[in-house]
Amino acid sequence: MEKLNLQQKQQLLLNLLIEFDKICKINNINYSLTYGTLIGAARHKGFIPWDDDIDVMMTRENFNKFIALKNSFSNTSYQIVDNKQENYNYIFAKFVDKTTKLVLLKEERYPTNLGLYIDIFPFDYVADTKEEAYKIVKRNRFKLSLLVAAQWKKYFLNKSYNFKRQLIRLFFYILSRFVNSKKIICKIEKNMKKEETKYCCNFGSFNTKAIFETSLFNNLDFLVFENHKFPVIKNYDYFLSTIYGDYKKLPPEDKRFSPHEYDSFKL
Numbered sequence: 066m067e068k069l070n071l072q073q074k075q076q077l078l079l080n081l082l083i084e085f086d087k088i089c090k091i092n093n094i095n096y097s098l099t100y101g102t103l104i105g106a107a108r109h110k111g112f113i114p115w116d117d118d119i120d121v122m123m124t125r126e127n128f129n130k131f132i133a134l135k136n137s138f139s140n141t142s143y144q145i146v147d148n149k150q151e152n153y154n155y156i157f158a159k160f161v162d163k164t165t166k167l168v169l170l171k172e173e174r175y176p177t178n179l180g181l182y183i184d185i186f187p188f189d190y191v192a193d194t195k196e197e198a199y200k201i202v203k204r205n206r207f208k209l210s211l212l213v214a215a216q217w218k219k220y221f222l223n224k225s226y227n228f229k230r231q232l233i234r235l236f237f238y239i240l241s242r243f244v245n246s247k248k249i250i251c252k253i254e255k256n257m258k259k260e261e262t263k264y265c266c267n268f269g270s271f272n273t274k275a276i277f278e279t280s281l282f283n284n285l286d287f288l289v290f291e292n293h294k295f296p297v298i299k300n301y302d303y304f305l306s307t308i309y310g311d312y313k314k315l316p317p318e319d320k321r322f323s324p325h326e327y328d329s330f331k332l
Contacts, residue, residue: 066166066330066331066332067330067331068328068329068330069165069328069329069330069331071115071117073331074117074181074329075112075116075117075291077162077165077181077331078112078117078118078119078181078183079112079290079291079293080162081119081143081160081162081181081182081183082119082121082183082290082293082295083293084143085121085160085183086295086296088131088134089131092130092131092134093130094123094127094130094131095123095124095127095282095285095296096121096122096123096127096185096296097121097122097123097282097285097296097297097298097301098120098121098288098290098295098296098297099120099121099122099186099304100120100122100186100308101113101116101118101120102116102118102119102120102121102290103120103288103297103301103304103305104305104309104312105290106288106289106290106295106297107288107301107302107305107312107313108312108313110288110289110290110291111289111290111291111292112290112291114321115321115322115323116323117323117325117329118182118183118184118323118325119182119183119184120183120184120186121183121184121185121186122185122186122187122188122267123185123186123187123188123282124187124188124265124279124282125187125188125189125190125257128158128185128187131145131158131185132145132147132158135147141163142162142163142164143160143161143162143163144160144161144163145158145159145160145161146158146159146161146179146182147159148247148250152175152177152178153177154212154215154216154246154247154249154250155212155269156187156209156212156250156253156254156267156268156269157184157185157186157187157267157269158184158185158187159179159182159183159184159185160182160183160185161179161180161181161182162180162181162182163180164180164331164332165180165181165329165330165331165332166179166180166329166330166332167179167180167181167327167328167329167330168327168328168329168330169326169327170326170327170328171221171326172218172219173217173218173219173220173221174216174217174218175216175217175218180329180332181329186267186269186270187267187268188265188266188267188277188282189257189258189265189266189267189268190257190258190259190260190261190262190264190265190279191256191257191258191262191264191265191266191268191276192258192262192263192264193262193263193264194263194264195264195276198262198264198266198276199273199276201256202266202268202273202275202276203273204256205253205256205268206271206273208249208252208253209253209268209269209271210237210271211237211240211241211244211249212241212246212249212250212253213237214234214237214238214240214241215241215244215246215249217238217241220234220235220238253268254268256268261279262279263278263279264276264277264278264279265277265278265279265281265282272308274307274308275307275308277304277307281298281300281303281304282298284298284299284300285297285298285299286298286299286301288301
């Protein structure tokens with residue numbers, strides 16, 4: 066196996082995004098770049114220089130259409146991974162490059178058999194008022210904390226947290242030893258409304274600010290990302306400002322690193 070440097074990872078991820086975009090166009094699936102990838106497109110016209118993943122988002126209807134393609138990739142270099150699989154317990158899905166492999170650098174988390182991937186975040190109907198949506202999302206954070214802690218093989222300190230937050234993490238770690246991750250996912254999904262509501266959210270996010278009018282997804286535009294044009298929600302500035310504040314400003318130099326703790330290899 067060949068260990069990949071950051072530039073090699075970014076090139077493979079770009080190739081993966083190009084393939085993902087083709088698949089979505091062929092199958093009439095609408096999506097938008099999001100989170101760090103959307104910041105990269107808006108601020109750098111490409112990757113944030115130290116970033117090593119791709120984030121996209123779509124409505125639940127489009128998400129379900131994409132997941133329905135899962136079996137069509139069995140004889141290809143790609144794979145769709147979602148929480149219907151036994152050892153994957155997240156609310157969102159991944160589009161994976163099977164010609165690569167990720168190896169965890171630390172032993173605190175359970176290993177996942179993944180390669181480089183695109184994170185696909187579904188936005189779901191939540192409520193017709195922002196106040197009700199906020200209450201649901203806030204209640205949801207407890208279940209999400211349990212779900213995250215359930216992925217830890219053993220408890221570990223997070224150097225960026227203070228003593229109080231370390232204790233909270235320890236509490237969730239202990240409690241997570243007695244829960245079933247799939248049942249937690251089912252409880253979270255019960256909050257997802259079937260009929261269209263005025264407001265939607267990403268139920269896999271801890272950010273209670275990330276509640277948006279569903280109409281935000283009605284209008285798409287394009288931004289340049291690494292010399293290619295990809296779809297983005299038209300009002301991306303409002304979206305990013307709501308979540309990150311002044312996203313156009315570079316973070317301090319000591320914050321310019323990837324949060325992912327794994328090595329990547331080309332098979």
